[in-house]
Amino acid sequence: MNASCWRIKSSHTLTLLSFSSKASSFQMATSLTTKMLTATAGMAAAAASLSGHRTITCSAARIAPQPPDLIRWVRREGGFVNPKLKITDTGAHGLCVVASEDIPEGSDLIALPSHLPLRFKKSPESNGDSALFELALGIPEELWAMKLGLRLLQERAAVGSFWWPYIGNLPETFSLPIFFSGEDIKNIQYAPLIHQVNKRCRFLLEFEQAAKLILESLALKDHPFGGQDVSSSSLGWAMASVSSRAFRLHGEILPDGKHSDTPMLLPLIDMCNHSFHPNARIVQEQDASNPNMLVKVVAEKGIEQNAPVMLNYGFLSNDLFLLDYGFVIPSNPYDLLELKYDGALLDAVSMAAGVSSPSFSSPAQWQQEILCQLNLFGNGADLKVTLGGTGLVDGRLIAALRVLLTSSETAVRKYDLKTLMSLSDEAPLGVSVETTALRTVVALCVVALEHFPTKIMQDESILKGTVPSSMELAIQFRMQKKLLIIDVMRKLTQRIKRMTEEKSVTQV
Numbered sequence: 483m484n485a486s487c488w489r490i491k492s493s494h495t496l497t498l499l500s501f502s503s504k505a506s507s508f509q510m511a512t513s514l515t516t517k518m519l520t521a522t523a524g525m526a527a528a529a530a531s532l533s534g535h536r537t538i539t540c541s542a543a544r545i546a547p548q549p550p551d552l553i554r555w556v557r558r559e560g561g562f563v564n565p566k567l568k569i570t571d572t573g574a575h576g577l578c579v580v581a582s583e584d585i586p587e588g589s590d591l592i593a594l595p596s597h598l599p600l601r602f603k604k605s606p607e608s609n610g611d612s613a614l615f616e617l618a619l620g621i622p623e624e625l626w627a628m629k630l631g632l633r634l635l636q637e638r639a640a641v642g643s644f645w646w647p648y649i650g651n652l653p654e655t656f657s658l659p660i661f662f663s664g665e666d667i668k669n670i671q672y673a674p675l676i677h678q679v680n681k682r683c684r685f686l687l688e689f690e691q692a693a694k695l696i697l698e699s700l701a702l703k704d705h706p707f708g709g710q711d712v713s714s715s716s717l718g719w720a721m722a723s724v725s726s727r728a729f730r731l732h733g734e735i736l737p738d739g740k741h742s743d744t745p746m747l748l749p750l751i752d753m754c755n756h757s758f759h760p761n762a763r764i765v766q767e768q769d770a771s772n773p774n775m776l777v778k779v780v781a782e783k784g785i786e787q788n789a790p791v792m793l794n795y796g797f798l799s800n801d802l803f804l805l806d807y808g809f810v811i812p813s814n815p816y817d818l819l820e821l822k823y824d825g826a827l828l829d830a831v832s833m834a835a836g837v838s839s840p841s842f843s844s845p846a847q848w849q850q851e852i853l854c855q856l857n858l859f860g861n862g863a864d865l866k867v868t869l870g871g872t873g874l875v876d877g878r879l880i881a882a883l884r885v886l887l888t889s890s891e892t893a894v895r896k897y898d899l900k901t902l903m904s905l906s907d908e909a910p911l912g913v914s915v916e917t918t919a920l921r922t923v924v925a926l927c928v929v930a931l932e933h934f935p936t937k938i939m940q941d942e943s944i945l946k947g948t949v950p951s952s953m954e955l956a957i958q959f960r961m962q963k964k965l966l967i968i969d970v971m972r973k974l975t976q977r978i979k980r981m982t983e984e985k986s987v988t989q990v
């Protein structure tokens with residue numbers, strides 16, 4: 483069997499960009515992170531071996547001062563590593579798997595037998611399992627990385643762990659925003675991401691307390707971490723290790739014959755960095771005689787000497803790349819700007835854009851019905867809409883604007899929702915409605931851009947100087963969001979211009 487595999491995507495929904503709640507989000511982020519950093523300092527003295535991060539850098543420094551030879555370990559344990567591969571330090575992007583000679587397309591690069599991936603499952607030889615499971619019960623589904631993180635911490639604390647050659651090679655520090663200072667969380671300047679960082683920091687602080695309560699009453703033989711204390715910092719290290727490295731693969735076979743999706747840490751395979759244009763991919767293989775899965779990396783293209791082996795972690799926004807992996811992709815075609823659909827705001831911005839008497843906040847009955855179908859009106863409406871990405875404007879937003887800018891119900895009822903939501907079908911309700919709708923989106927972009935306290939030029943000039951890496955990441959992130967807005971405005975303006983020109987040619 484040959485199954486495709488995919489990077490884990492966080493299942494959380496980022497909250498809306500609420501224009502009014504920005505300041506309070508920032509304040510909360512600051513205080514939580516201050517607490518978090520205090521906890522780090524305390525933990526270092528109490529349980530130095532679980533210390534997850536000391537400085538915030540994207541360094542290649544590893545848990546073990548002299549990390550074991552990971553390639554040799556994988557081979558010794560029955561895995562395959564192409565002899566033309568080596569691990570290299572890339573500098574800014576940490577360690578990476580690189581071809582030491584040209585490798586032809588289709589070659590097997592790495593193969594792991596089923597006992598090498600680390601997953602969260604009951605292992606009979608582990609003494610502390612029941613407590614580990616009890617701890618895992620307190621983890622919300624969307625923070626799945628923490629669950630596997632507990633298993634990782636367990637192995638990190640175990641003397642003579644089978645996985646030590648892997649764990650010793652894990653980064654000592656991570657550049658994820660949960661480790662940023664309050665000031666650098668503020669520097670992100672984007673409420674949806676700040677909200678998520680906040681939520682994770684809050685969870686780690688609360689989970690530390692809950693874990694302490696469970697662990698303090700345990701006998702040493704039942705302690706999942708060999709009697710070692712856990713702190714928000716060690717939990718944060720574990721969560722960051724998993725969110726930035728785990729893959730979701732086919733796990734055990736379920737009673738219905740299907741495979742469960744299981745997050746796993748894949749030694750060596752997780753030394754491959756990300757690209758949207760990868761030269762390798764992961765496949766899972768299982769032969770009829772052996773129920774155990776083999777996880778392989780295969781070259782999708784020829785890989786030249788000294789080129790890194792790259793996997794695609796997923797078509798993710800910069801929010802997820804920063805939150806889960808600690809990096810930002812410049813000009814990321816899948817990056818999105820979140821906005822809250824708000825009739826009153828739309829009235830204000832469209833008036834500024836010269837739309838005469840807009841009535842976004844007071845839709846007619848038939849318009850309300852369509853807004854309900856778009857899930858933008860009524861109880862339980864989902865008001866989060868996005869700009870950017872491959873769709874440019876959220877289909878629900880463009881459909882709502884088209885409908886609200888049209889007075890003729892009959893004209894609208896000629897089209898199904900799919901057509902109304904599509905930007906590819908040009909101007910279903912006529913050029914005038916279309917250009918007004920697009921101008922409203924451009925005006926929304928202007929407001930969103932003005933909402934950032936800094937200008938792109940200021941960001942650029944800060945980045946030209948020497949800045950700490952967490953501040954650099956925060957500034958890169960916000961700058962990319964602003965560039966995204968400008969890109970959307972440019973593309974929409976071109977569209978409006980083209981439509982207006984075509985219309986005047988037709989009239990002539």
Ligand SMILES: C[S@@+](CC[C@H](N)C(=O)[O-])C[C@H]1O[C@@H](n2cnc3c(N)ncnc32)[C@H](O)[C@@H]1O
Binds near residue numbers: 575578752
């Ligand atoms: C699965 S690990 C890859 C191995 C990692 N470079 C290391 O040193 O262990 C993912 C991490 O690698 C780094 N990384 C991977 N792809 C990157 C990219 N395209 N740009 C920047 N950093 C990247 C990030 O630090 C990310 O959290």
